[in-house]
Amino acid sequence: MSISGYVKLARPVNSLMIGFAVLVGEAVAASSVRMELATLMGYLTGVFITSFSMIVNDVLDYEVDKANGARRPLVEGTATIGGAKAAAAVLLLAGLITSSYTGVHTLAVAAAFAALATLYNWKLKERGFSGNVVVALSMMIPFIYGGLLVQGWRVDPLLDLMALTAFLAGVGREVVKGIADVEGDSLRNVRSLARTRGEAFASKVGSAFFLLAVGASLVPAIYGRVSVYYTFIVGSTDVLFLALALLVLLRHGKGDALKVKDFALFGMSTGMLGFILEGLSRAVAT
Secondary structure: OOHHHHHHHHHHHHHHHHHHHHHHHHHHHHOOOOOOOHHHHHHHHHHHHHHHHHHHHHHHHHHHHHOOOOOOOOHHHOOHHHHHHHHHHHHHHHHHHHHHOOOOHHHHHHHHHHHHHHHHHHHHHHOOHHHHHHHHHHHHHHHHHHHHHHOOOOOOHHHHHHHHHHHHHHHHHHHHHHHHOOOHHHHHHOOOOOHHOOHHHHHHHHHHHHHHHHHHHHHHHHHHOOOOOHHHHHHHHHHHHHHHHHHHHHOOHHHHHHHHHHHHHHHHHHHHHHHHHHHHHHHHHH
């Protein structure tokens, strides 16, 4: 057992990225990045709840990971099942506490997010496409949560379009990921599109969602509601997703699907940079 094993269980890159998405939602909704305790609480909520869900995923997937020889902490023995469950409980409690700081409404959303993540890891992952949608919702919710911290339930068209873009790209990435995970998914009987309808069909669906994400991201630019920062960075990201949509259509083997999955995550990260710069540019303009 080691501390690094438990850190790896939480998948810190994914967790920090979700926390950053909360900050993006706050920045766009408030047209600024406020250095306040509430801002920190929002960020930590995203990190804690995501880390909790990642650990739960590894606990429930232990037998599959073991059969696949996956290089995960529980399989390698750098973390224990009991220790992982304890760490997950602490992270869940921490996430609920930080979310409660900003009100009952944010606590309710954080609790719902944690429940949805648990339900996915326990049952919905095996349902294939519906599971893909749930994962994509987890990429969308942080933007909405960030806006909720700042302006309550008021609708912000730009923020909602950003959240929709993240959701559509997330669905596409998860569908493509299913192509790469066909062998492992068979052990848990995950009914992914790649397993139930074939890799060619899954590649078409994944490509379609990438294209829909590009379309959603272009709407603010078409109507002239965004800065040059958004146009340049998100536009560059759109070029990447167009290339990925074409690649997954032409070549949908496991190796190519893995590359598309990884590049899609990179594209989503750069897209978030464009989103937060848009929020900052709005602050300068006001």
